[in-house]
Amino acid sequence: MTKQLRNLLIAGLAIVLAVACSKPSTPTLGGTPIVLGYSNWAGWWPWAIAVEEKLFEKNGVNVEMKWFDGYVQSMETFAAGKIDGNSQTLNDTISFLPGENGGEVVVLVNDNSAGNDQIIADASITSIAELKGKTVAVEEGVVDDYLLSLALKDVGLSREDVVIKGMPTDQAATAFAAGQVDAVGAFPPYTGTAMQREGARVIASSKEYPGAIPDLLTVSGDLIKERPDDVQKIVKTWWDVRDFMEKNPEKSEAIMAKRAGIPTEEYEQYKDGTRFFSIDENLEAFSEGEGMQYMPFASESMAEFMVSVGFIPETPDMSNLFDSSFIKKVADS
CATH class of the missing domain: 3.40.190.10 (Periplasmic binding protein-like II)
Structure with missing residues (x-):
């Protein structure tokens, strides 16, 4: 064996050993990426933390958060079945029902607008x-x-x-x-x-108008049917985001301000106008009851009002609008 060939073999072996011993920086995630839309609202900026801190990967779900400069564009894209879910308000979700891909289904309440609108x-x-x-x-x-x-x-x-x-x-x-x-x-x-x-x-x-503007994560009915475990992991990720925000407030605000395109100090003036929901408040929101804090009641009230002012021609079928199973599993865990 020539010296040159021996050196080449040694170099090749070194490369093989280096690759074998190295660890991937993130776990390999299977399946087609689930694409979720979000846009410029303070209650949805925290999703940027999930991206920045790789919290979806931590929970083993392949998610692409797609940013829309226009809120309406995000809803139109979701309603057309071109993405798997979107961040939108309850009244706007009602406006776009039923939507493609098995309809639009609310699986999480991020927050209530408490003065920011x-x-x-x-x-x-x-x-x-x-x-x-x-x-x-x-x-x-x-x-x-x-x-x-x-x-x-x-x-x-x-x-x-x-x-x-x-x-x-x-x-x-x-x-x-x-x-x-x-x-x-x-x-x-x-x-x-x-x-x-x-x-x-x-x-x-x-x-x-407390309870009038809940900000939500909605996903397609087909996604729930085909990949329920991944939907559960997405809902779980939101609570990991909230936990990160509690433990790392300054870093969280910097990430959110960057995503929003505003100075970090400007974020401070929006904090009080966005009331993030706890798990218990989510459970209440998905429950039956009389009052705007209960989404099934609120949706009927909103639809009636929206018909009266001409936003929608008639009340849509909302029998499958809410799926509380995912937040209940988070609560049980």
Whole structure:
């Protein structure tokens, strides 16, 4: 054997041994990736922690979190069956029923909006009643249009009493900040944009409507049927995220702020307006009862209201809208 050949054999053996002894940085996950959508809302920013800290991998589930710059785009993509699940509010989920791929099913409550959804007006407008005849920029038919409709109803007005200028929420906030409209319906981080207008004030928020805007994880009925164990692992991962947030607040806020595209210090102003749900609050939300804290009751109430204001033509079939089995297993464990 020549010296050159011997050296080549020794080098090859060294490579084989190095590969054999090395450990993969993350476990190999089987199956097609489950694609879940999320967008720019404070209650959904924590999913970025699951990505950054590899918490899905820790639980042995192959998940791709797909970020959407537009909230409506995320819902349309899910309703068309192009992703396996999405982060959306209860009223908006009702709007998009039944959806493709076995329907849309709620498996987790992330949070309730507790003030972060806002109707913001210029300095000359001090109340919802004073919006009559004014121009309001809002993303039509979705969450803050719903909040606007609730607030108008409380003062004896309707959407017909204001001039609705429909546009995506980010554009709506920019238009208001530039003085192009009298008021805007928005959520973080776009409320921050709107408040840059001199004299801008909040005249209504989700704080006055507890339980009206639950923020959820919805998945397709087909995913539950075909991969129930993976859905369980996804729900489990959310609680690992919440545990990480409790133990590592500064790192968590940095990850979420980066995902939201805002300075870390700006995140502080949104914390109180997002009330994250505990496991017990999830169990209550999935239960039967009278009151907006119970989603089966809330969904019927929302659907009735949404039909009355023309958001949807009729109440959809909601008999399979909620699946509490996954949160119950987390609670039992």
